[in-house]
Amino acid sequence: MSAHRDHDFIPSSYSRIIARELGLQERDLPRLLAGTDLPVDVLLAGDESRLTGRQQVQVLRNARTIAGAPELGLRIGRQLKPASHGPIGYLALSSPDLLTALQSLRDFLPLRIPFAQLDINEDGSWLRCELRITLQQDSSETRMLTECFAMALQSLVEAFLGRTLTEALFCFHFPRPAYYRAYGQYLQSMIKFEQPEDCLLIPRSLAGESNPSGDAASYAIARRLCAQMLEETPIAATAMTNRVRRFLLAQPLGSVTEADVAKSLYVSKRTLARRLNKEGTGYREVTEQLLSELAVRHLGEPGLSIESVALLLGYHDSANFRRAFRRWYGMPPADYRKQALMN
The missing domain is CATH 1.10.260 (434 Repressor (Amino-terminal Domain))
Known part of the structure; x- marks a missing residue:
């Protein structure tokens, strides 16, 4: 091997x-x-x-x-938001409490990253999340991967709690690196080096913290619908429209800008606009088309209220969503839903 x-x-x-x-x-x-x-x-x-x-x-x-840059592992880890892990991340965020979210990550992470393992145990007043990287490489590469993993775990906990995690403790087995002062820019809790293992200690009192979104089921439905549409979108390296669409479907809606999309596709905003124009469309048209399609699919789910659909599509004001829907389909979303149920 x-x-x-x-x-x-x-x-x-x-x-x-x-x-x-x-x-x-x-x-x-x-x-x-x-x-x-x-x-x-x-x-x-x-x-x-x-x-x-x-x-x-x-x-x-x-x-x-x-x-x-020696702190590259921390920089990469900062980008590992729950959505980066595909359905696994959304499953965790749809969990009823923090412990279940962490257990979901533990159980399914090997399917996504086979060389990363997470063990969760209760240790006195702490919930111990032990990180293990099974790949064999030199110490600097191990440190980079461990930093990425720690940042990803912090991101998941913070996304679930809806706030910054400051009361935890990060333990790393490796010696304090020369750039250790940079850690404070990325990890918000206490940090210790040269520890027996790599782990994140979370106050046990947070284990039963309920999902603050109050609508975890809606979030799970939304992720499933996005995944279905992602599968339906053609994979065509030469079609910028499809590449933009696939990227947007893989993110929580409303969480990225046109500049973010251009960066993800390794082009400038100007180049992105030029290539979309060659395909007879533009960034606004692509996003509007995607939102309108998702709106219809969401409205087909009886468990989602109009307000929930608006939030899932990135509209913090449901009135704005209703206006947009009327522009797309010539009627309010409630009327559209009634007609769909009658057919």
């Missing part, structure tokens, strides 16, 4: 996150993939390729060389 466990396969989406954090443009992408034997297409939105452990480690090495 290879030291880098070539039977482990990691979604290419994580390498796309690395490319975006580095601010790479299309011409720079081959540098990130040097030594992996992977085509540049794996870094394009919509690609569903999976990398071996060896290839993923090589991407990390290349990224470290390109960035020339």
Whole structure:
């Protein structure tokens, strides 16, 4: 068996996150993939390729060389929001309490990142979330992956709680790095180095913290509908419209801007606009079409109120959603739903 466990396969989406954090443009992408034997297409939105452990480690090495920044692991980890983990992240955020959310991540994470493991145990007044990276690589690469993992775990807990996590304790087995002062810019709780294992200690009192969204079921329905539409969207590297659409469907709606989308596709906003124009559309048209389609699908779910549909589509004011829906379909969403139920 290879030291880098070539039977482990990691979604290419994580390498796309690395490319975006580095601010790479299309011409720079081959540098990130040097030594992996992977085509540049794996870094394009919509690609569903999976990398071996060896290839993923090589991407990390290349990224470290390109960035020339020792804190790169923390920077990449900052981008690992729950949505980065696909349905697993949404499953966790749809859990009834924090402990269940963490257990969901523990149970399903190996399906997404086979070399990452999470063990959860009660330890006195703490909930111990032990992080384990099973890939074999040098100490600096292990540190980078552990930093990424710690940041991803913090992001999940904070997304669930709806606030910054300040009362936890991060423990790392490695010695305090030269850039240790930078940790405070990324991890909001206390930090200790040279500990027996890598883990996040969360106050046990938070384990039963209820989902603050109050509408976890609606969130799960929305994610399922987005996933269905994602499967229906053609994977076409040459079609910018499809690439934009696939990227938007993979994010919580309303959470990204046009600049974010352009960056994710390794182009400038101007280039994005030019390529969409060649396909006879524009960014606003793509997003409006997507929102209108999702609105109809959401309204087909009897468990979702009009207000819930508005929030799920990124409208914080349901009146704005109603106006948009009338513009799309010539009638209020409530009337559309009544007609659909009659047919």
